[in-house]
Structure formats: C-alpha cells, structure tokens
Amino acid sequence: MAAEKRNKEVTRRFSAEVWGEGNAALADELIAPDLVEHTPFPAPRPGLAGHKQVLAMFRAAFPDLKVTVEDVIAEGDWTMLRWSGSGTHTGQLMNIPPTGKSVRITGMDILKLENGKIKERWAEIDALGLMQQLGVIPSGN
Numbered sequence: 001m002a003a004e005k006r007n008k009e010v011t012r013r014f015s016a017e018v019w020g021e022g023n024a025a026l027a028d029e030l031i032a033p034d035l036v037e038h039t040p041f042p043a044p045r046p047g048l049a050g051h052k053q054v055l056a057m058f059r060a061a062f063p064d065l066k067v068t069v070e071d072v073i074a075e076g077d078w079t080m081l082r083w084s085g086s087g088t089h090t091g092q093l094m095n096i097p098p099t100g101k102s103v104r105i106t107g108m109d110i111l112k113l114e115n116g117k118i119k120e121r122w123a124e125i126d127a128l129g130l131m132q133q134l135g136v137i138p139s140g141n
Contacts, residue, residue, distance in 0.1 A: 080108065
C-alpha cells in the first residue's frame with residue numbers, strides 16, 4: 001500500500017503542479033528520462049525531453065492554464081487520473097493562432113510508474129471539444 005500511496009502522490013503532483021502550474025523543473029523529479037508516451041499530441045522528441053516540449057507548447061498557448069485533479073486510482077505500479085482544465089488561448093497551439101477564447105477541457109491518463117517515476121503514459125483528452133471551443137471545428141449546435 002505504501003507504493004500505491006506514493007504513486008498517487010506522484011500522479012497528483014504531475015497533473016496539478018507540472019501541468020496545472022507549469023512546473024517543468026518538477027517533471028525531472030516525477031518523470032523517467034526514457035518515458036514512453038501514448039498520447040494524441042505526439043512529442044517532437046522521445047522521453048522526458050519531448051514531454052517537456054509538449055508541456056511548453058500548451059503552457060505557451062494557454063499561459064493561465066489551471067488543472068484540477070478529479071480522481072486518482074492506484075493499483076500496484078499503475079495509476080489512473082481523471083482531470084479537468086481551463087485556460088485562455090492567447091498563444092499559438094500547433095498551427096492554430098491565438099483566438100483569445102476561454103476553454104474547458106477534460107481528460108484521463110493511465111500511468112505506469114517505476115521506482116516512483118512515471119515510466120509510461122497513455123493520455124486521452126477531449127481534443128474534439130477543445131477544437132470546437134477554439135472555433136477550428138464547427139460544434140454542430
């Protein structure tokens with residue numbers, strides 16, 4: 001149970017502090033250098049370095065991004081995280097110029113931890129909802 005408690009804390013800090021506060025230095029403590037990502041936003045480089053590049057891109061696009069940890073479940077070396085986030089699109093996101101629009105996004109991560117660090121990550125976010133809120137894709141309403 002001690003490992004599961006530690007893994008839950010790593011997962012919470014990863015979401016709330018690394019992503020929610022933009023603390024890229026903390027990523028070095030929480031993420032293995034050879035992280036394997038399975039995400040809808042491919043990193044330009046593999047591992048921790050690539051993850052930090054994606055983090056920087058999102059933080060530049062949404063500098064006021066706030067992330068709320070909704071749930072964390074742990075079993076052995078695995079954690080599941082459900083989160084929500086909100087921010088204002090004031091910087092470029094991939095090829096999308098700033099829109100000034102406020103967005104709310106949700107997502108889930110499944111993380112495999114090894115020796116207290118995130119070793120593998122499967123992430124799903126509501127990318128369609130994000131693109132609709134930015135006006136890139138019609139909402140269908």
